[in-house]
Amino acid sequence: MQTDIHPDNVLVALLAAGGRPAKLKNLKLVHEACRRQNERNSRDFSFRTISKYTEEQGGVAYRSMYNTPEYGKLIEAWQAYAGPADPTPRARKQTPVAQSFLARIEDPAVRSIMEGVIIERDKLRGENNVLRSLPRGIIDKRPLGATIAFPEEASPVAVVNVGARLTESERQALKKAIDAEFLADNGWVEGPHGEILNERGRTLFDVGFASAVRKVLED
CATH class of the missing domain: 1.10.287 (Helix Hairpins)
Incomplete structure (x- = not known):
C-alpha cells in the first residue's frame, strides 16, 4: 500500500522524540540508506540491505537495527512511500x-x-x-528363491525353489516337526510311509508328511 506521507516527516518526528546522540545519528544514516534505495527505484528496504550501508558508515549494525523499533518505523515509512514493486509478467511462449x-x-x-x-x-x-527420456528400469517380480529355466522352443520361465523361500525360523520349525527326539518326547512316531502316529497308533499327519518336509528342506 502506497502513502503520500513523506519519510522526512517521520524522521523529524523520531528525532524530536530525543535520545542518545548515537541513536539520532543512526536514524539519519538509516534515512539516507532508504533514500538511496528509493532513488534507484529499488523496493528492497530489508534490514539486511539497509544495514550494509549504515555499517559501512560506522553506524548501526543489523542486529541492533532489527531490535530497535524506531529504525523499523522509519524503514516502514520508506516502504509505504515507495509503494509495491511493479509486477513483472513472466513471458509465456505459445505455439x-x-x-x-x-x-x-x-x-x-x-x-x-x-x-x-x-x-x-x-x-x-x-x-x-x-x-520418457529417462532410462527404463526393470522390476524383478520373481518370487524369492526363483531361478530362470530355459526350456527348448519356449520362453524362459521362473522356477520357484520352495526351500529357498523359507526363513531360518521356518526351516528350524520344519526340522523339529520330523525330529525323532521331538516325536518321542510327545509319544509320537514316524510310520514306514512318512506318516506321523501317536502312542495309540492313530494317524496325526497323513502318509508322506515327513518325506514331504524332508524334500522341502533339501530343495
Missing part, C-alpha cells in the same frame, strides 16, 4: 496454433482461463517428455 485459438476468443475472462489451461497442458507435456 502459433495456441495464439490463433486464443485470438478467436472475444470474452477476456474466457480467454484468460483458456490461456491458463494451455499453459498447464504444455507444462504437463514437457514433464511427460522428460520422463
Whole structure:
C-alpha cells in the first residue's frame, strides 16, 4: 500500500522524540540508506540491505537495527512511500496454433482461463517428455528363491525353489516337526510311509508328511 506521507516527516518526528546522540545519528544514516534505495527505484528496504550501508558508515549494525523499533518505523515509512514493486509478467511462449485459438476468443475472462489451461497442458507435456527420456528400469517380480529355466522352443520361465523361500525360523520349525527326539518326547512316531502316529497308533499327519518336509528342506 502506497502513502503520500513523506519519510522526512517521520524522521523529524523520531528525532524530536530525543535520545542518545548515537541513536539520532543512526536514524539519519538509516534515512539516507532508504533514500538511496528509493532513488534507484529499488523496493528492497530489508534490514539486511539497509544495514550494509549504515555499517559501512560506522553506524548501526543489523542486529541492533532489527531490535530497535524506531529504525523499523522509519524503514516502514520508506516502504509505504515507495509503494509495491511493479509486477513483472513472466513471458509465456505459445505455439502459433495456441495464439490463433486464443485470438478467436472475444470474452477476456474466457480467454484468460483458456490461456491458463494451455499453459498447464504444455507444462504437463514437457514433464511427460522428460520422463520418457529417462532410462527404463526393470522390476524383478520373481518370487524369492526363483531361478530362470530355459526350456527348448519356449520362453524362459521362473522356477520357484520352495526351500529357498523359507526363513531360518521356518526351516528350524520344519526340522523339529520330523525330529525323532521331538516325536518321542510327545509319544509320537514316524510310520514306514512318512506318516506321523501317536502312542495309540492313530494317524496325526497323513502318509508322506515327513518325506514331504524332508524334500522341502533339501530343495
